[in-house]
Amino acid sequence: MSASQRLLHLVKYRSLWTHVRRKVTTWSPVGAAFNAKPFRRLDLVEKNVGLFGVPELSCPEGFQAATQTALKNTELLLHRACSCSPGVETVECFDQLSDGLCKVADLADFIKVAHPDPAYREAAEKTCIDIGTVVEKLNTNVELCKGLKNLLDNAKVVAELDPDTKRVAELFMFDFEISGIHLDDKLRKEAVALHVKLLDLSNEFLIGSHVPNRIAKSAIPKHLQVHFASDGSFIQIGGLHADSPDDLLREIAYRIYLYPNADLMECLEELLKCRYKLAKLVGYDSYGHRALKGTMAKNPETVMSFLQLLTDKLSQRTAKDFQMMRDMKKKLNPRNAELMPWDHPFLSGVLRAERYNIEPSLYSPYLSLGACMEGLNNLFSQLYGVSLMSEHPGAGEVWSEDVRKLAVVHETEGLLGYIYCDFFHRRDKPHQDCHFTIRGGRWCQETDRYQLPVVVLMLSLPHPTKSAPTLLTPGMMENLFHEMGHAMHSMLGRTRYQHVTGTRCATDFAEVPSILMEYFATDYRVISQFARHFETGQPLPENMVARLCESKKVCGAADTQLQVFYAALDQIYHGKPQNRSTTEILKEMQEKFYGLPYTPNTAWQLRFSHLIGYGAKYYSYLMSRAVASMVWKQCFVQDPLNRDMGERYRREMLAHGGAKEPMLMVEGMLQRRPTMEDFVDALVSELNPNFETFLLDSES
Secondary structure: OOHHHHHHOEOOOOOOOOOOOOOOOOOOHHHHHHHOOOOOOOOOOOOOOOHHHOHHHHOOOHHHHHHHHHHHHHHHHHHHHHHOOOOHHHHHHHHHHHHHHHHHHHHHHHHHHHOOOHHHHHHHHHHHHHHHHHHHHHHOOHHHHHHHHHHHOOHHHHHHOOHHHHHHHHHHHHHHHHOOOOOOHHHHHHHHHHHHHHHHHHHHHHHHOOOOEEEEHHHOOHHHHHHOEEEOOEEEEOOOOOOOOOHHHHHHHHHHHOOOOHHHHHHHHHHHHHHHHHHHHOOOOOHHHHHOOOOOOOOHHHHHHHHHHHHHHHHHHHHHHHHHHHHHHHHHOOOOOOOOHHHHHHHHHHHHHHHOOOOHHHHHHHOEHHHHHHHHHHHHHHHHOEEEEEEOOOOOOOOOOOOEEEEEEEOOOEEEEEEEEEEEOOOOOOOOOEEEEEEOOEEEOOOOEEEOOEEEEEEEEOOOOOOOOOEOOHHHHHHHHHHHHHHHHHHHOOOOOHHHOOOOOOHHHHOHHHHHHHHHHOOHHHHOOOOEOOOOOOEOOHHHHHHHHHHOOOOHHHHHHHHHHHHHHHHHHOOOOOOOOHHHHHHHHHHHHOOOOOOOOOOHHHHOOHHHHOOOOOOHHHHHHHHHHHHHHHHHOOOOOOHHHHHHHHHHHHOOOOOOOHHHHHHHHHOOOOOHHHHHHHHHHOOOOOHHHHHHHHHO
16 A cells, blocks of 8 residues: 555544533544544455564464564675675665664564463564574674674775765674673673673663562551552552652552562672673773763763762752752651651652642543544644644554554655554553654665664553543653654664664663653643643633642752662762672762652662663763753743744754764754753753742632
């Protein structure tokens, strides 16, 4: 089916609530699609097109066939990459090789966690292992590396390469180097063994970090036992219960959930040792130095300087925030007024609620899922000339009947790609909001066409009911905008190479487009275009939006400082080894970068699962927020719907994926090169009160 035919093949959804008395709201097609119940397929003879339209994946066994096809093509491309003359063709061949494996591995990586059928999940898991094994071999293939090295060592040929091709070639070489390709046989084998060991340790830690802790029921006051899962004569504590109004419940959950597990502690210590050993083996001072190559920060020293400067500039505000929490705790519980780590999330929430009436249930009727999707569609249309069009998936194309498929269409460029929206809660579905790249965009020399990107957005929203569509809290709405920021990064990039497509860029830059979307999500000029009561059609009052924005600044310094502590801990863990335990390091970092006392016999680091996916890069959230804040204030705050600025943002920051140095993209957008002090100042200025809010409140 041609692109134009696909665009015409749209589902016309009908709102469930258009004929109910008093419920007068009408929606655009994309709004109606998300406010309607899922379409139920009636045509039983329609051909199964396979997951994501991949014919082989019409059954679990198809993963093996898709894997074999990918591996066969890999062999052909491997020969070509090793034998072609140094030049652009070398890099194109490498990218094609990478693309062939990624298209199968990335899809399988998603299906193994999201598909409700265990047979599909198991088949996908096996594919991930098989492809991963091949990738490890390719990363240590001396002949393959030699072909790329011949290119990069030829100054004349390199001088003729365009900037994107040169950068991609260098990134592929970096992948070889961190795998120890330049080492002799003995050391290279050692590097491979460390890679394998790290995969096992990472998996063990990731699983262990989410396992509940058990304690005898008799150790817990009877009236509190109902708050925890029962397991015979034991109770299981699988979280911090941070929002509970009961001081004792929060303390019990904190002390037991964070109680040290000796085996997991050993796993973490060994994991950090192996990471350091591997980094040293391949030529870096530490794992942090290896992980930060190519990022905006460049090295651990810059990160620690950024975190220390931020701590210094926040110190007075942080102290005031903690004092406010102490005063509130004294008011709520005069007999036990000492501020402890388990109090911070709860008390900051109480202070926000006391100062601003931001009960989520007051906002939700204005934020139906369909309204929010309509708002995103309007925003993208005005900024980029892009529309979200609901498209009818083929039989077998999606893994659950409530998954929606969106075609992303530009007014002049046509179809840009597809977003599959897996938004609703489902049993055995991960409870996390995230973006998955299923297929990266790239220019295909072999077909003379652009390979369209395909992504999945995963949320865990409540299902619609008989009387109402899915209604979002303000937090859910912001998360939706955040994840859609990642999706549009994937859609609006038009990189030549899939190795650097969309979100495949430096970690401390990758969160910028998603965090920037949070600013649009809380700007009344944007919200007023879509937030209306699902029954009456009344718009969300402006003063409610203003109160919501201001409430986030309450205890904002303390909240930011907590993130600084996590980021600093991550850096120290991935620096040079220290002759002390991870708990001793945590205790010191907590005192230096947070302020609330360490609780004896706890090991928060064993619940720090970000150490796996974001090892030495946890600071990225803070740095990305700083950049997003600067872009918002300099480029969008005057007019968040300005098309010229939207086009500039796409051209300077979204279009390149990882094909351009991240700081150069920021510099292009801001038209100046920001310093670390600029980043810190941007974060600190976020906490300044907006006096217009008080005017709006006084008028209401």
